Amino acid sequence: MSTVNKQPAMFQMLGGLGRWCLQSIEKFGDAAVLSAISLAHLFKRPWQGKHFMLQMYALGVGSLIIMAITGAFTGMVLALQGYYTLAKFGSESLLGSGVALSILRELGPVLGALMFVGRAGSSITAEIGIMRVTEQLDALQMMAINPHARVILPRIIATTLALPLLVSLFDVIGLAASYVVGVELLGVNAGAFTGEMVAKVIPMDLYAGWLKALVFGFLVGVICTYMGYRAEPTTEGVAQATTQAVVVSSVSILILDYVLSSIFL
Amino acid sequence: MIRTEHLTRKFGHITALDDVNLRIKPHETTVIMGGSGSGKTTLLRLLASLECPTSGNIYFGDESLVGIKQKRLYELRAKMGMVFQYSALLNSLSVFENVAFPLREHTDLDDVIIQTMVTMKLEQVGLRGFEDMMPSQLSGGMAKRVAFARAIAMDPEVVFFDEPTSGLDPISAGVISNMISDLTKKAKMTSIVVTHDVHAGLEIADHVILLWQGEVIIEGTSDMIRNSDDARVVQFIEGRPDGPIPFSRSETAFVDDLMHKPGTVRMSS
Amino acid sequence: MQSYRKVEVIVGIFVLVGVLSMSWMAIKLGQIGGMGTSGYTLSATFDDAGGLRVGADVMMAGVSIGRLSSIALNDDSEAVIHMEIQNDVHLSTDAIAAVRTKGIIGERYVRMSQGADDAVLASGDEIEETESAINIEDLISKYIFQGKE
Numbered sequence: 039m040s041t042v043n044k045q046p047a048m049f050q051m052l053g054g055l056g057r058w059c060l061q062s063i064e065k066f067g068d069a070a071v072l073s074a075i076s077l078a079h080l081f082k083r084p085w086q087g088k089h090f091m092l093q094m095y096a097l098g099v100g101s102l103i104i105m106a107i108t109g110a111f112t113g114m115v116l117a118l119q120g121y122y123t124l125a126k127f128g129s130e131s132l133l134g135s136g137v138a139l140s141i142l143r144e145l146g147p148v149l150g151a152l153m154f155v156g157r158a159g160s161s162i163t164a165e166i167g168i169m170r171v172t173e174q175l176d177a178l179q180m181m182a183i184n185p186h187a188r189v190i191l192p193r194i195i196a197t198t199l200a201l202p203l204l205v206s207l208f209d210v211i212g213l214a215a216s217y218v219v220g221v222e223l224l225g226v227n228a229g230a231f232t233g234e235m236v237a238k239v240i241p242m243d244l245y246a247g248w249l250k251a252l253v254f255g256f257l258v259g260v261i262c263t264y265m266g267y268r269a270e271p272t273t274e275g276v277a278q279a280t281t282q283a284v285v286v287s288s289v290s291i292l293i294l295d296y297v298l299s300s301i302f303l
Numbered sequence: 304m305i306r307t308e309h310l311t312r313k314f315g316h317i318t319a320l321d322d323v324n325l326r327i328k329p330h331e332t333t334v335i336m337g338g339s340g341s342g343k344t345t346l347l348r349l350l351a352s353l354e355c356p357t358s359g360n361i362y363f364g365d366e367s368l369v370g371i372k373q374k375r376l377y378e379l380r381a382k383m384g385m386v387f388q389y390s391a392l393l394n395s396l397s398v399f400e401n402v403a404f405p406l407r408e409h410t411d412l413d414d415v416i417i418q419t420m421v422t423m424k425l426e427q428v429g430l431r432g433f434e435d436m437m438p439s440q441l442s443g444g445m446a447k448r449v450a451f452a453r454a455i456a457m458d459p460e461v462v463f464f465d466e467p468t469s470g471l472d473p474i475s476a477g478v479i480s481n482m483i484s485d486l487t488k489k490a491k492m493t494s495i496v497v498t499h500d501v502h503a504g505l506e507i508a509d510h511v512i513l514l515w516q517g518e519v520i521i522e523g524t525s526d527m528i529r530n531s532d533d534a535r536v537v538q539f540i541e542g543r544p545d546g547p548i549p550f551s552r553s554e555t556a557f558v559d560d561l562m563h564k565p566g567t568v569r570m571s572s
Numbered sequence: 573m574q575s576y577r578k579v580e581v582i583v584g585i586f587v588l589v590g591v592l593s594m595s596w597m598a599i600k601l602g603q604i605g606g607m608g609t610s611g612y613t614l615s616a617t618f619d620d621a622g623g624l625r626v627g628a629d630v631m632m633a634g635v636s637i638g639r640l641s642s643i644a645l646n647d648d649s650e651a652v653i654h655m656e657i658q659n660d661v662h663l664s665t666d667a668i669a670a671v672r673t674k675g676i677i678g679e680r681y682v683r684m685s686q687g688a689d690d691a692v693l694a695s696g697d698e699i700e701e702t703e704s705a706i707n708i709e710d711l712i713s714k715y716i717f718q719g720k721e
Contacts, residue, residue: 091576091580092576092579094586094587095579095583098583098586099583102586138601142597142601171389173387174392174393174394176385177385177392177393179353180351180353180380180384180385181404182376182377182380182405182408203589203590203594204590206593206594206597207589209593236600236601237627237629237636240626240627244601248594
């Protein structure tokens with residue numbers, strides 16, 4: 039258009055904001071509908087057990103190594119930082135409980151989920167997006183295979199179930215690594231370290247961590263499958279969708295983490 | 304075999320197809336031609352029920368495909384096959400598994416029989432011995448042949464071809480064209496081909512439908528098309544850049560845009 | 573398909589490792605199902621349970637014998653706590669429960685002192701003798717005012 043827009047900048051900005059909100063709500067609804075339709079196939083034949091297995095393998099087993107590495111280094115750095123802070127007050131013996139509570143309640147589920155988004159979530163969006171571009175989704179339709187049941191459902195279920203398992207592994211490795219740094223390297227009393235750890239952790243901490251992981255896993259599955267499925271069927275479309283899937287998932291995880299934490303504490 | 308009534312499809316304000324009435328006869332090769340943006344791919348997707356029309360109806364046999372139950376549609380799809388423009392092979396599966404895919408999904412045949420059937424289909428497209436290759440290792444022509452083999456794996460009654468020869472070298476394109484007309488004759492299939500390749504299209508067609516801006520401008524046998532006097536048909540077949548189908552897609556007058564007077568609609572000549 | 577078998581096995585191992593991690597944490601850290609089932613419950617009422625929280629240690633002679641399972645306010649505005657005590661520890665009916673602090677700035681715990689009575693507390697019983705948390709501020713102000721008098 040060659041007309042010069044005479045609207046004041048303020049109105050344009052407000053209009054843009056309004057439009058953005060409406061689009062976001064529309065997308066949110068669309069994603070909810072898409073995943074609801076897909077999840078409905080959970081109760082319908084044919085079962086997608088084999089495809090769920092394959093997704094567990096690709097998404098769950100595939101993320102093991104990155105989870106182990108992030109878990110180990112998170113535990114190590116927590117022990118190191120915690121030690122120097124606590125040493126100022128002469129309460130190094132609290133190191134075990136401090137590390138354990140931070141990992142179990144927050145860092146395990148949140149960092150684990152963020153790494154999972156980068157490793158598994160992006161690959162989900164990219165894969166489904168490419169299936170869209172190369173008409174594989176249409177090809178499935180033409181071969182009387184429902185893409186909701188075959189492509190979306192197994193991925194959502196796999197992310198939902200895999201993330202709590204991965205986060206638990208993250209937790210255990212993180213705790214072990216913090217023990218190594220705290221006790222073996224920095225010389226905190228082994229008994230104080232583990233004793234404090236055991237004494238301060240209550241079952242609710244564990245439940246909260248697992249529930250977070252479960253919710254985040256589901257969220258990653260829903261967002262990333264939606265982004266891929268609704269990707270613009272071009273190369274840039276898929277690239278954009280992948281970036282967006284990672285950004286939206288990560289931000290949602292952080293926001294939802296605050297909400298869940300405020301409920302559980 | 305397939306019939307459309309007042310078929311209309313709009314994308315927002317753009318009308319991709321406008322009141323199309325067609326009758327596709329069984330055991331024939333119907334070729335839908337038209338320039339890009341003429342609505343031919345949309346028409347094919349509507350016929351295959353991959354999209355829903357804005358208004359109008361499509362009949363497969365006697366059944367309406369509009370508002371059909373998904374379960375019934377999937378049953379009908381057993382009688383349909385489709386070769387996509389970019390082959391659309393499932394890239395996690397080998398050539399063998401791609402061709403075997405519909406058989407494994409929809410039949411209870413055991414492995415030996417599936418093996419035999421896949422070998423037969425691959426032989427038909429001249430790719431026996433390539434079973435273990437992955438789609439990423441195939442050239443465009445080979446991928447299209449595998450897609451062809453997959454489309455006919457269930458011995459469908461109707462096969463849809465979306466631009467079967469685009470992006471292929473002349474020899475591969477010729478091979479594909481031959482396979483389409485051969486199979487239509489031998490296997491009593493109904494083929495519906497969408498293409499902008501005038502030469503190949505007219506060669507294999509029993510019936511040609513020419514689309515322009517979402518409307519059918521002519522239909523008939525290849526000879527009828529070749530001998531048509533309609534200026535738009537002649538322009539399309541001879542591939543002339545300008546004529547009744549204008550070179551410029553702009554809808555406003557150039558002079559007006561230069562003078563910053565937007566919104567003046569150009570007079571049709 | 574041979575490769576699919578392999579996938580199944582590896583996924584199986586993955587799930588197993590995950591579940592093992594979960595149960596290790598549950599048993600070792602959360603002590604879910606561990607001490608909870610093998611212990612019995614006692615309650616006690618304090619005027620001031622200041623600083624106690626669920627999960628705090630219950631100790632006798634410096635040895636952990638259980639943990640705090642709930643803490644709530646009763647109708648008389650007193651704090652009622654419930655404790656899970658290990659089955660092999662027997663407390664006499666006149667045992668004393670006191671809220672104490674580990675070190676000066678350490679956390680609060682419940683210190684139990686054995687009584688002289690032969691009768692033993694059973695699950696659900698209430699400990700009669702309690703000592704509330706020592707409030708350092710109160711102590712200091714008391715000391716100051718005593719000094720002035």
